[in-house]
Amino acid sequence: MNTAVVSVSHAGPHVSIQDAGRRGLMRFGVPQSGPMDRLAHAAANAALGNPAGSAAIEVSLGGLALECLSGRVSFAIAGGAFAIDHAGQRRASWTVATLDAGDRLAIRPGASGSWCYLAFAGALQVPRWLGSAATHAMSGLGGGRVVSGQKLTVGNAARRDDREGDIPRWQNPRPGGAFRATIGPQQRFFGAETVSAFLNGPWRMSDARDRMGARLTGPPIEPRSTLDMPSEAILRGSVQVAGDGVPTVLLADHQTTGGYPKIAALLDCDLDDFVQLRPQDPVVFRQVSPDEAVTEARGAASANRRYLDAISRPRGGLDWRLLNENLIGGVVDASGD
Amino acid sequence: MTGRARAEQRFPCFSPVAEHGLLVEFGETIDRETNARVRQLDEALAADPFDGFLESVPAYASLLIHFDPLICDHGSVRQQALRRIGGESRPDATPGSQEVLVCYDGDFAPDLEAVATACGLSRDDVIAAHLAGRYDVFMYGFAPGYAYLGGVPDRIRLPRKPVAVRDVPAGSVLIAGPQCLVSTLTMPTGWWIIGRSPTRILTQDESRPFLFDVGDRVRFRRIGRTELEAGVVA
Structure with missing residues (x-):
């Protein structure tokens, strides 16, 4: 078996191994985990021709630098707009290229975005927990945090030169840049004017955010009575308001239950964009009905499927050319930024 | 849309959560009857x-139903839930029973004295009361393997502490109000630490990774320091 070994010379905080996550275990207190930006993670794997959901490295704003010690392996980077230096060359932030023994690769924060994914053509050899290599940040269970000095091995390492080059980007259109949300399920703990205040904002992303959740900065959102509800289950995207009146959007490693009321829930199909915001970025919400939420989710899923299908084929095919001519519709930015 | 008084809530109450969730609430209190209704729908x-x-x-x-919005929607899921609510519980619905070992000695039980003082009891009374409790696994929550056990006897029920303590080790036996919990991770907690257990809730057994099922009955059995230190928790 061809293997490639890379040595991590620098890993910032919150860099971890993530596959598509573990489902169906929330009843045991285990959230799905997996990538913060699931579409970017899927794009990195698709662009390499990897099986969907293969384990990759999730890179935070802390950045990542590594050196290939042995072997040769193609890699893909997707997510946000990070600054990529590979073997002495600047590359686009969404790209496929090949690491040879002795090559260095550095991923640093770029123009925008908070998370990106580094996938290898092959199988990252990492620990699994409950059937998944996704890292649960609080416990470190799963594939684990990536730390400076660590060596990572890629099994079945391959060069896929028919895939090298920039990866076209796709982002589902969100009118007005707003994040869509349904109201509730505990709107009864808030007055109607408080729900309006939540929808009107103005909000900004705060710097208190991690894989568990993101606190927002804006007007106080005060429950109208003392909070006295039994803990109940939470879904990723739920907006919980603690006693201090600050809303928190719960994310990939969210606690599975909570005793604070949820004023709203962001649509799951908008969360990949939401997690890419940086502190101080404005956040605008738009209320949608549950039926509209389902319609939006179906539209987004089908557009994402078409996009991933198109970038999963080697270059030169008709699909690839159509993609590059922006014929799949919507916003496609081939430069990566 | 908003402003419904809590008193007007009718149960079961259905609330949509984004495009992929439906929350079914059966009440607003922590008691066996309400939790039995939750479990009936869950099992169905x-x-x-x-x-x-x-x-x-x-x-x-409450029971949260997570569904695939490409296949169904809140309305159809509500119908599916209504059709299953109130049916017979499993005919073989004898709850599982589990035993959890606990050592109440010295530094493994840093809050035992404070609990005794607050309740007007001796340390031994607190231990006896905790051991006499019949606990049910109401739910898991918060973090992997955090099973919330209801059934702490009245005479040792205390509200949680005003300020959380950091770095409380995994395996700590905690109480707050009617609830008891054996922690699985090193974490801050505002609950009262009355003992340490070598019993693993995260079993590391892939065929049964979590010790409890929701609905299981739990009893605690006292062990000494020697038995704890020889146990499986590092």
């Missing part, structure tokens, strides 16, 4: 899942 969904069902997550008084 597990026995006969509908198309697009992803998972259900039981809590004290």
Whole structure:
């Protein structure tokens, strides 16, 4: 078996191994985990021709630098707009290229975005927990945090030169840049004017955010009575308001239950964009009905499927050319930024 | 849309969560009867899942149904839930029973003295009361393997501490109000630390990774320091 070994010379905080996550275990207190930006993670794997959901490295704003010690392996980077230096060359932030023994690769924060994914053509050899290599940040269970000095091995390492080059980007259109949300399920703990205040904002992303959740900065959102509800289950995207009146959007490693009321829930199909915001970025919400939420989710899923299908084929095919001519519709930015 | 008084709530109450969730609330209190209704629907969904069902997550008084919005929607999921509510519980619904070992000695029980003082009891009274409790696994929550056990006897029920303590080790036996919990991770907690257990809730056994099922009955059995230190918790 061809293997490639890379040595991590620098890993910032919150860099971890993530596959598509573990489902169906929330009843045991285990959230799905997996990538913060699931579409970017899927794009990195698709662009390499990897099986969907293969384990990759999730890179935070802390950045990542590594050196290939042995072997040769193609890699893909997707997510946000990070600054990529590979073997002495600047590359686009969404790209496929090949690491040879002795090559260095550095991923640093770029123009925008908070998370990106580094996938290898092959199988990252990492620990699994409950059937998944996704890292649960609080416990470190799963594939684990990536730390400076660590060596990572890629099994079945391959060069896929028919895939090298920039990866076209796709982002589902969100009118007005707003994040869509349904109201509730505990709107009864808030007055109607408080729900309006939540929808009107103005909000900004705060710097208190991690894989568990993101606190927002804006007007106080005060429950109208003392909070006295039994803990109940939470879904990723739920907006919980603690006693201090600050809303928190719960994310990939969210606690599975909570005793604070949820004023709203962001649509799951908008969360990949939401997690890419940086502190101080404005956040605008738009209320949608549950039926509209389902319609939006179906539209987004089908557009994402078409996009991933198109970038999963080697270059030169008709699909690839159509993609590059922006014929799949919507916003496609081939430069990566 | 908003402003419904809590008193007007009718149960079961159905609330949509984004495009992929339906919360079914059966009440607003922590008690066995309400939790039994939660478990009845949970079991009925597990026995006969509908198309697009992803998972259900039981809590004290509510069940969250997570579904695939490409296959179903809130309205159809509500119908599927209504059809299963109030049916017979499993005919073989004898709850599982589990034993958890606990050492109440010295530094493994840093809050035992404070609990005794606050309740007007001796340390031995607190231990006897904790051991006499009959606990039910109401739900898991918060973090992997955090099983919330209801059934702490009245005479040792205390509200949680005003300020959390940091770095409380995994395996700590904690109480707050009617609830008891054996922690699985080193974490801050505002609950009262009355003992340490070598019993692993995260079993490291892939065929049964979590010790309890929701609905199980739990009894605690006292062990000494020697037995704890020889136990499996590092």
